[in-house]
Amino acid sequence: MSWDLRDLYQETILDHQKHPRGKGNLPDATHSATGFNPLCGDKVTIQLRINDGKIDEIRFDGEGCAICMSSASMMTVSLQGTPVSDAEDLFQRIQKFLTANDESAAMEDIDSLGDLAALGGVRRLPVRIKCANLPWHTFNSAVHGEQNAKTE
């Protein structure tokens, strides 16, 4: 395997793809949204139970590529039990990390991202950024009460 592929499909990504965390249905969700990438057919549903400004529970479901599914899985781990304001802050940092044109700006917060830094491999492959970003945009739509998310 070439260096580029190892960079994209890091162990963390493959692990979350093979053993997804936070996958399933949340019957008592207070917020939910479904994100769809019409370009490739990736589809992610995010369900949240928010109580008193805190994400008590988060689940994802859907089908898509390894990048999209592991991004969703990692997201549930990062956001479970966090205040909504912290989650929104992380959403903003992820946006910068994945999409900032300036490499040094993108890397500014990398130390605070933990496992999520493994998603950074998509920066070299512009067509795959949406795959990593779809769960995050869907989360953002769910929090803001929009039912349909999209990445473009």
Add this chain to the structure above:
Amino acid sequence: MIQELPKISISLFPKSDFPNLLTLVNGQPLAYLDSAASAQKPHVATEATSMFVEHQYANVHRGVHTLSQLATDAYERVRDQVKVVLNAADRNEIIFTKGCTESVNLVAQSFARPMLRPGDEILLTELEHHSNIVPWQLVAQATGAKVVAARIHDNGELDLEDFKSKLNANTKIVAFTHISNALGTILPAKELTAMAHAVGATVLIDGAQSGPHAAIDVQDIGADFYVLSIHKMYGPTGVGVLFGKLNLLEAMPPYQGGGSMIRSVSFEETTFAELPAKFEAGTPNIAGVVGLGATLDYIAGKNWNRETWVNRISEIGDYEATVREYGVSLLAEIDGLTVHGDAEEMAGIISFTVKNAHPHDLGTILDQHGVAVRAGHHCCQPLMHRLGVPATARASIAAYNDLEDMDRLAAAVQSAKELFG
């Protein structure tokens, strides 16, 4: 000592005729297996096009000056060539459009829309590309007609019984693909057309994939309309062809108004030009059409005729089938790989999925190995739904692909499989 014979790996079209095929991709030689999306262009054709633009170019059908006449002759010569490619009865049955999609929309809007009534039916198949679904949905919404789709069998073949059962006195339009872009299934166009005609329906055949791979005879098939995509036939983008039977085209109102398509214009009344000008409003893609002519000359050789064209295009189809067969035999050995589409008649398309590896990830990994495939729904979401997969990876074979491309495809898929276990 017995020497292993080298594998015959010379493509029907030399790769060196197509400059883009010599590009390195991610440091690897390119194995271009995405010609069903768009084919690469032979250098002689792009060179002939730029020669035309630089030395003969002017607008067509307008001027009395020398260059305008030269350009008009060059443009109209290609209409005669396309007439031969399709074996149309009359050169005025050949309309140049900006693409296959526009050709379908032209028929939907100019032929179907004025004629359809509430309760009428438009019969499609589950194999259709979105461009042979959505234009019909638009006219159905506007007229109260209904879109119906004939089912396919699990192997990608059209279910002829279902097709037949969905034909009735209300069926006014039947539109189907000649070759499925997603699976490679070849449909029995003549048989389907006869069945549709038996209930009085008008037939449009989507030839986007058949143009570069199969001999087409619109008279033998009996097609009322037949559409081609030129960029998939090694030609330039921005050119499509609509074949329509003369009596149908003559009765249809224009699709777009503008220059070229009129006989006389006043603010009270405009009379329209004769065919084919009636459907070629505005300045057409002159350089693109001339480029198509040069491309056809590349495919079939100088001074080709109907017989040599049919021989050449049949040779291309047979060659691609051989390469496909070899590719499928290699992929079949990969554990967890499923090839979608196993009809009796298949064109050079291999649509596949690999257990635990999403087609998009396959596409990225193959690309890193210099192997270009399409990964996705191939603009066939209803078909993907029918097959029960979100997407597939598709390797499509053209006359410049060789057995080595198949070796590289299989090796790259194998390495992707190792990654995802």
